[in-house]
Amino acid sequence: MIPRTATRWQTTEWQLMLKNSIRSVEALCDFVEIDVNDMQQRHLAHKDFPVRVPTAFAALMEKGNINDPLLLQVLPQAVEMVDSAGFVEDPLQESDFNKVPGLIHKYRGRVLLIASPSCAINCRYCFRRHFPYQENTPGLAHWQQALDYIAQDSSIEEVILSGGDPLSASDSYLQTLIERISAISHVRWLRIHSRLPVVLPQRVTEDLLRLLTATRLQTSMVLHINHANEVGDDLAHALQAIHSYGIRLMNQTVLLKGVNDTVSSHKDLLEALHQHRVQAYYLHLLDPVKGAAHFFISDERAADLYEQLRCQLPGFMLPKLVRELAHAPYKTSLQDQAVLKMRANR
Numbered sequence: 617m618i619p620r621t622a623t624r625w626q627t628t629e630w631q632l633m634l635k636n637s638i639r640s641v642e643a644l645c646d647f648v649e650i651d652v653n654d655m656q657q658r659h660l661a662h663k664d665f666p667v668r669v670p671t672a673f674a675a676l677m678e679k680g681n682i683n684d685p686l687l688l689q690v691l692p693q694a695v696e697m698v699d700s701a702g703f704v705e706d707p708l709q710e711s712d713f714n715k716v717p718g719l720i721h722k723y724r725g726r727v728l729l730i731a732s733p734s735c736a737i738n739c740r741y742c743f744r745r746h747f748p749y750q751e752n753t754p755g756l757a758h759w760q761q762a763l764d765y766i767a768q769d770s771s772i773e774e775v776i777l778s779g780g781d782p783l784s785a786s787d788s789y790l791q792t793l794i795e796r797i798s799a800i801s802h803v804r805w806l807r808i809h810s811r812l813p814v815v816l817p818q819r820v821t822e823d824l825l826r827l828l829t830a831t832r833l834q835t836s837m838v839l840h841i842n843h844a845n846e847v848g849d850d851l852a853h854a855l856q857a858i859h860s861y862g863i864r865l866m867n868q869t870v871l872l873k874g875v876n877d878t879v880s881s882h883k884d885l886l887e888a889l890h891q892h893r894v895q896a897y898y899l900h901l902l903d904p905v906k907g908a909a910h911f912f913i914s915d916e917r918a919a920d921l922y923e924q925l926r927c928q929l930p931g932f933m934l935p936k937l938v939r940e941l942a943h944a945p946y947k948t949s950l951q952d953q954a955v956l957k958m959r960a961n962r
């Protein structure tokens with residue numbers, strides 16, 4: 617089959633769709649045709665972290681189903697406002713690694729740039745839901761400090777555009793930023809961490825793909841898909857277009873109670889990823905962020921679920937089951953954790 621590179625949509629279309637996103641508990645409930653009786657408490661949760669859902673994503677939810685796995689990721693719950701032991705505002709202590717505004721340098725060889733403060737969607741379990749974005753998103757004119765930091769450390773070979781969601785920035789903003797990164801000679805790789813192609817596939821335009829690949833840097837993209845139902849026809853089309861530009865595609869998933877805590881839901885997701893040539897990369901254990909305790913799954917249950925997946929799928933289709941530890945030098949698997957503990961006790 618000849619790959620189709622032409623996208624069916626226009627650059628301005630996604631901006632309009634983003635603008636028209638669902639932004640209240642009522643509008644979301646109306647859209648999916650559900651009734652809730654604890655609206656007041658849900659409002660408090662919304663005030664803490666506002667509802668934001670593109671209708672393209674909401675359209676993939678089952679009408680009338682209050683337990684829909686996509687809806688649960690975005691619908692504010694009364695329990696978010698109940699404090700839970702161990703669930704805190706900055707669980708990864710990222711502020712320790714926030715060397716200069718807009719940049720997080722935690723792992724050897726790569727840095728993360730907070731390229732845009734906002735996301736197209738607000739996921740209730742997000743570990744950055746309390747992150748001080750406003751202080752951390754330099755306008756283009758102010759990137760110099762972050763770029764100087766990268767230029768001064770020749771061990772940095774990869775720059776990851778993250779956020780927020782980097783693809784919520786405009787094409788021209790991204791183009792300028794990428795040009796300035798590629799001017800630093802020791803940087804070889806560009807990585808985009810984004811959920812936007814998933815929640816608003818119309819973001820993946822010809823112009824975007826061209827600008828992401830019109831650079832000497834080799835570009836890869838890590839998506840964030842949690843459930844097979846997120847993979848609709850429009851996303852499938854966008855993935856095909858991304859592929860046709862030679863961008864390597866990977867995916868990360870967060871393990872979430874009620875959303876994807878069964879073997880069959882992961883099996884469906886991993887098979888859908890393989891079908892669309894997306895490499896499963898990480899399956900993250902939930903970061904203990906304040907307001908997200910109701911999504912928590914114990915290590916024992918996670919390990920059990922993972923073991924069952926290993927018995928059913930080929931190794932290359934499995935993500936690595938990891939957690940982000942505040943001061944570890946890499947994303948740590950449950951097995952790594954056992955090893956680290958042993959070393960510490962020696």
Ligand SMILES: *Cc1c(COP(=O)(O)O)cnc(C)c1O
Nearest residue numbers: 720722723726727728776940947
């Ligand atoms: C996850 C993460 C990365 C990327 O880690 P990889 O293992 O290279 O995917 C880089 N920086 C920070 C702060 C991260 O949280």
Ligand code: SF4
Nearest residue numbers: 735737738739742811
């Ligand atoms: S898209 Fe990613 S960064 Fe944005 S709210 Fe969701 S999990 Fe958080």
